[in-house]
Amino acid sequence: GDSGACGVAMSRPVEIPKPSQRFTCVAFDGLGALPDARILPEETAVALVYDGSTEAVMMATPADLEDFAFGFSITEGLIENRGQITELAVVHGSDGIELRMWLSSERKARYQSRRRRLAGPTGCGLCGIESLAEAVKPAARVRDYRSFDARCIPEAIAALASAQWLNHDTRATHAAGLYRPGGGLVAIREDVGRHNALDKLAGALCRKAADVS
Numbered sequence: 153g154d155s156g157a158c159g160v161a162m163s164r165p166v167e168i169p170k171p172s173q174r175f176t177c178v179a180f181d182g183l184g185a186l187p188d189a190r191i192l193p194e195e196t197a198v199a200l201v202y203d204g205s206t207e208a209v210m211m212a213t214p215a216d217l218e219d220f221a222f223g224f225s226i227t228e229g230l231i232e233n234r235g236q237i238t239e240l241a242v243v244h245g246s247d248g249i250e251l252r253m254w255l256s257s258e259r260k261a262r263y264q265s266r267r268r269r270l271a272g273p274t275g276c277g278l279c280g281i282e283s284l285a286e287a288v289k290p291a292a293r294v295r296d297y298r299s300f301d302a303r304c305i306p307e308a309i310a311a312l313a314s315a316q317w318l319n320h321d322t323r324a325t326h327a328a329g330l331y332r333p334g335g336g337l338v339a340i341r342e343d344v345g346r347h348n349a350l351d352k353l354a355g356a357l358c359r360k361a362a363d364v365s
Contacts, residue, residue: 160234160237160238160239160240167244168214168215168217168242168244168249169194169196169214169244170194170214171193171194171213171214171215171318171342172191172192172193172194172318172321172322173191173192173194174189174190174191175189175190175191175192176188176189177189177190191321191322192322192324193213193318193322193324193325193344194213194214195211195212195213195344196211196212196213196214196248196249197209197210197211197247197248197249198210198211198212198214198217198220198248198249198250198251199248199249199250199251200221200224200225200251200253201250201251201252201253202225202230202253202254202255202263203253203254203255203260203263207228207230208224209248210224210345210348211344211345212343212344212345212348213318213325213342213343213344213345213348214249215318215342215343216341216352216355216356217242217249217251218240218242218251218355218359219341219351219352219353219355219356219359220251220343220348220351220352220355221237221240221242221251221253221355222234222237222240222354222355222358222359223350223351223352223353223354223355223356223358224351224355225237225253225355226351226354226355226358227350227351227354230255230259230262230263231255231259233358234358234359234361235256236255236256236258236259237253237254237255237256238254238255238256239252239253239254240252240253240254296365300333301333304331304333307331307333308329308331308337311329311331311336311337312327312329312331312337312340315327315329315337315340316340316342317342318342319342324344325342325343325344325349326342326343326344326345326346326348326349327340327341327342327349328340328341328346328349328350328352328353329341329353330353330357330362330364338357338362339353339356339357339360339362340353341353341356
């Protein structure tokens with residue numbers, strides 16, 4: 153077991169696949185076919201399980217999985233802070249990986265009121281929700297009206313691109329990052345899925361209790 157960065161009891165019983173793999177291939181150019189090699193991102197079925205019930209199965213890069221568990225939970229509204237997941241186990245089986253989470257007593261009732269089954273290819277976040285009321289909930293109002301210098305945008309994009317080590321190897325992954333003007337890139341996460349990358353980033357910031365204001 154491992155206490156993790158956020159004090160949650162965590163365990164990882166079986167070795168997780170690497171996030172990328174090197175494959176031999178044949179490259180064709182003007183001179184003909186030549187032996188070559190290519191590094192490709194790994195994609196694995198990842199089930200997010202809460203208190204013994206599977207909430208979703210996503211195809212994801214097998215890296216930063218604890219971050220993925222917390223980030224998915226935050227962005228789906230299943231938790232509001234890191235303390236509401238009391239235990240997390242990353243379990244690798246023959247069919248994929250399970251992120252087994254146990255919620256605090258205060259969140260169990262809310263979880264039961266919004267049960268869904270989500271297959272990874274969907275991206276809207278609605279498929280599988282069992283009531284119309286849950287599907288049309290109003291979005292939370294953003295109350296921060298701060299503005300930024302336009303020069304921060306290309307700086308943030310450049311910082312994000314230079315930090316994408318997995319994409320540098322594979323040229324086939326998405327990334328999400330938090331950039332603070334004057335402070336640079338705070339955190340970055342990568343994945344074959346752009347939604348997964350954003351969830352992983354949210355989870356990383358949650359687990360570190362990072363100031364995102």
